[in-house]
Amino acid sequence: MLVSHGLNSTKLVRHQSSVTAASDDAPEEAPEGTYSEADHEHAVISTFDLFSIGIGPSSSHTVGPMRAGNIFVTDLQEAGLLQQVEKIHVSLYGSLALTGEGHMTPSALLLGLESADVETVDTAYVPERFEQIKKEKKLFIGQGLPEGKGKGKEIIFDYERDFRWQWGKKLALHSNGLRLTVFDKDGNMLATNDLFSVGGGFVVNGAMSTAATSTTTTESGSGELCSTHDEPTGRHPADLAENMYYKEIRRSDAAGDRRTGAEIRASDNSEAPTGLLGEEENGLVQSAVSGDVAAPRFEETQGPRYPFRDASSLLALCHKHNLTIAQLVYENEKSHGYTDEEIQEKIWRIWEVMDNSILEGVQAPVDETLPGSLKLHRRAPALYRRLTRGLYPSHTQSLSTTSPRSPLNSPRPIKSTTTTTSTTALARKEASGKRGPPRVHGSIAHPVMPSPLRRTTFPAMDHLSVYAMAVNETNAAGGRIVTAPTNGAAGIIPAVLKYTVEFLSDDVERDVPTFLLTAAALGMLYKRGATISAAEGGCMAEVGVACSMAAGAFAACMGASPETIEQAAEIGIEHNLGLTCDPIGGLVQAPCIERNALGAVKAISSANLALSSSGMQKVRLDDAIRAMRLTAKGMRNEFKETSLSGLATSVPFNIPVSVPDC
Incomplete structure (x- = not known):
C-alpha cells in the first residue's frame, strides 16, 4: 500500500480492501482466525520463495x-516520490516492537x-552500517535500486x-x-505504507489500489495514520493482500496467478469510490504507484500445472x-517460468548455503x-x-587452518583465537591427561547404589544435533542461512x-532435489x-x-x-502442537538453538514410525493442519514471539525485552 499526497498529476486512490488499514487499537486476536474453509486459493508457491537465502537471526x-x-523505496521510486523525501518515520508494532531489538530488526529495516x-548483503556490513547510521544521522534511501543514482536520496535520520517502538499496540492484520x-521539506506527508512480515521472509502490503483525486495533508502530532473503519480482519491473507505468496520486490515480477490483489485502475467519475481509507476524517488519500515499471520476469500464466490446496x-x-x-513440485516450478537448468542451479545453491x-x-x-x-x-x-575425535585431519589442523569451502559472503571470517602451538598443547593434554577415578554422586553405603558417570553414544542423534545447532548458532550470529521455512527453525531441514x-x-544428485522439493510441498x-x-x-x-x-x-x-510421506509429516506436526515461542531476552538463542536439535531428531523418528507402520493412520x-490452525487461534498472545511469558519471564534475566539490546 502506498499512500500519496501532494502530487501534481492525477491522483490514484486505493479502495479499502479486506485488510483493515493500520489500527493501533486492533484486537489482539481476530475471532475468525486467518483462514477460511471456503477459500479455494491453491497452495502452490515457488520452492525458491519458501526456501530463500537470507541473514539471521x-x-x-x-x-x-x-x-x-x-x-x-521501490514504490517511492516508481511513484516519482523518492527525490522529494526529506524525512522518514519508522514505527514497529506488536511482536516486532516487543522482540525486534534482539532480532536485529532495526538494522535490517x-x-x-x-x-x-x-540474499547478497555482506553480513558483516549490516551491523557496521547500522552503527554508522546512528552515529552520522544520515540515511541514503534507495541507494541500491537499479534505477538509483549514486548514493540514492540522502536524508537526515x-x-x-x-x-x-509502539509497545502495547498492534496493527489489525x-x-x-x-x-x-x-x-517532504515542508513537513507534508508524501506517502505511508503499512507492511506485515508474516513469517518465512514473506511481506504483505496492507491494501490494494484504485483511482481518485488526492488532497494534501500535513503531519499530524504523531505523524501516523490510523484507520477509522471496522472492517473484519479475519479472512485468509490470500484475500487480503497481493503478495502473500511471492517474494519479488516488484509486483510485476511475480507469477501472474499469484498476484491476488486488485489491479491499479482509474476510477469511474460517475460513481464515487467506496470504502476509502480515512478520506473524510483525516484527509488522507491513498495513491497507487505510477511511473515506469520494470518488465515482468514472468509472462501471465494460467497458474501451476498441478495446483493443489491441501x-x-x-x-x-x-x-x-x-x-x-x-x-510434481518440479513440474510446477517450470510453470513458474524456470528452465530445467535454472531449477537445478537454484536447488543446489540452496543446499550449498545450507551446508x-x-x-x-x-x-x-x-x-x-x-x-x-x-x-x-x-x-x-x-x-x-568430540563427535569427530580420532578422525583425520586432527582438530589442531581442522580448527586452525581450514576455512569455509565456498565464498558465500559468510557471516564473518572464521578467525581462530588460539595459535597452533596452544591448540596442539590442548589436544595433547586431552589425549594424554591422567584420568582420575570416576566421580560418583551419592552414598555408596545406600541400598540403591549410585551409578558412575558414563558417556552415552547415539551417533545419528549426535550428528543431527550438531548439524542443527551449528546452523542456528550461525543464524544467531547474524550469518547467512536459508529460511527453512523460517530462520528460527533453520537448522532442522539442513x-x-x-x-x-x-x-x-x-x-x-537424486536425493538433494527429492528432499528439498518434497519438503517445499x-x-x-x-x-x-x-x-x-x-x-x-x-x-x-x-x-x-x-x-x-x-x-x-x-x-x-x-x-x-506419497501416503507414507504424508503420514511422516503428520506425525512430525502432531507432536509439536501447542509449542510456545517465548525466547529469553527476545533473542533467537534460548530455547531456539536446542529446540532445533530436538526437532531434527524428532523428524527422523517421525519418518521411521511412518515407514514401519501399515499406513492405516487415523x-x-x-486434520493435523486444521488442528494446528485452531491451536494457534486459541494460544495466548504471550506465547507468540512476544517474550511476555513462559521461559522468557521464568528465567532470571532482568533486562526488559523492550530495552534495546546492545
Whole structure:
C-alpha cells in the first residue's frame, strides 16, 4: 500500500480492501482466525520463495523487515516520490516492537530502506552500517535500486527520534506490523505504507489500489495514520493482500496467478469510490504507484500445472499423473517460468548455503559467545570436536587452518583465537591427561547404589544435533542461512538433509532435489492452511512445521509412497502442537538453538514410525493442519514471539525485552 499526497498529476486512490488499514487499537486476536474453509486459493508457491537465502537471526523480524524496506523505496521510486523525501518515520508494532531489538530488526529495516538485498548483503556490513547510521544521522534511501543514482536520496535520520517502538499496540492484520511514513521539506506527508512480515521472509502490503483525486495533508502530532473503519480482519491473507505468496520486490515480477490483489485502475467519475481509507476524517488519500515499471520476469500464466490446496488433493494429483511429490513440485516450478537448468542451479545453491551454514557453525572458535545480552556460548564447535575425535585431519589442523569451502559472503571470517602451538598443547593434554577415578554422586553405603558417570553414544542423534545447532548458532550470529521455512527453525531441514547425504544416500544428485522439493510441498500446505509465523502460531509454526517438512522429505528419500510421506509429516506436526515461542531476552538463542536439535531428531523418528507402520493412520495431515490452525487461534498472545511469558519471564534475566539490546 502506498499512500500519496501532494502530487501534481492525477491522483490514484486505493479502495479499502479486506485488510483493515493500520489500527493501533486492533484486537489482539481476530475471532475468525486467518483462514477460511471456503477459500479455494491453491497452495502452490515457488520452492525458491519458501526456501530463500537470507541473514539471521529471524525470518519475520530480520529478513522480512529488510525486504519491506526494499518494497517501500521501490514504490517511492516508481511513484516519482523518492527525490522529494526529506524525512522518514519508522514505527514497529506488536511482536516486532516487543522482540525486534534482539532480532536485529532495526538494522535490517534501515538497510532495506537503503535497498540492501537480503540474499547478497555482506553480513558483516549490516551491523557496521547500522552503527554508522546512528552515529552520522544520515540515511541514503534507495541507494541500491537499479534505477538509483549514486548514493540514492540522502536524508537526515535521527534513530532516537525517527525510529519508534509502539509497545502495547498492534496493527489489525498481523502481529508483525510496521509503518513507514515519509515527508517532504515542508513537513507534508508524501506517502505511508503499512507492511506485515508474516513469517518465512514473506511481506504483505496492507491494501490494494484504485483511482481518485488526492488532497494534501500535513503531519499530524504523531505523524501516523490510523484507520477509522471496522472492517473484519479475519479472512485468509490470500484475500487480503497481493503478495502473500511471492517474494519479488516488484509486483510485476511475480507469477501472474499469484498476484491476488486488485489491479491499479482509474476510477469511474460517475460513481464515487467506496470504502476509502480515512478520506473524510483525516484527509488522507491513498495513491497507487505510477511511473515506469520494470518488465515482468514472468509472462501471465494460467497458474501451476498441478495446483493443489491441501494434502488430499496433492496425493490425488500424484496418483492421477503417476508422479512423486518431488516430481510434481518440479513440474510446477517450470510453470513458474524456470528452465530445467535454472531449477537445478537454484536447488543446489540452496543446499550449498545450507551446508556452508553448518560448516560456519562447527568451525567457529570453541570459546566464542553469541551476540546479545545473554552471552550464550557456542556449543556446536565443541560438540563437533568430540563427535569427530580420532578422525583425520586432527582438530589442531581442522580448527586452525581450514576455512569455509565456498565464498558465500559468510557471516564473518572464521578467525581462530588460539595459535597452533596452544591448540596442539590442548589436544595433547586431552589425549594424554591422567584420568582420575570416576566421580560418583551419592552414598555408596545406600541400598540403591549410585551409578558412575558414563558417556552415552547415539551417533545419528549426535550428528543431527550438531548439524542443527551449528546452523542456528550461525543464524544467531547474524550469518547467512536459508529460511527453512523460517530462520528460527533453520537448522532442522539442513541437519536432516546433511545426515541423509553423508550417511544414507547412494545418489546425492537424486536425493538433494527429492528432499528439498518434497519438503517445499509440505511447507506450502502449512503456509496456506495454517501459518509459518511464530507471531501467529508460536514455535509450532516454526520448529513444528520444519520438523514435519523434514520428516516427510526424509521418508521420500527412503523411497516412501506419497501416503507414507504424508503420514511422516503428520506425525512430525502432531507432536509439536501447542509449542510456545517465548525466547529469553527476545533473542533467537534460548530455547531456539536446542529446540532445533530436538526437532531434527524428532523428524527422523517421525519418518521411521511412518515407514514401519501399515499406513492405516487415523489422523491425516489435513486434520493435523486444521488442528494446528485452531491451536494457534486459541494460544495466548504471550506465547507468540512476544517474550511476555513462559521461559522468557521464568528465567532470571532482568533486562526488559523492550530495552534495546546492545
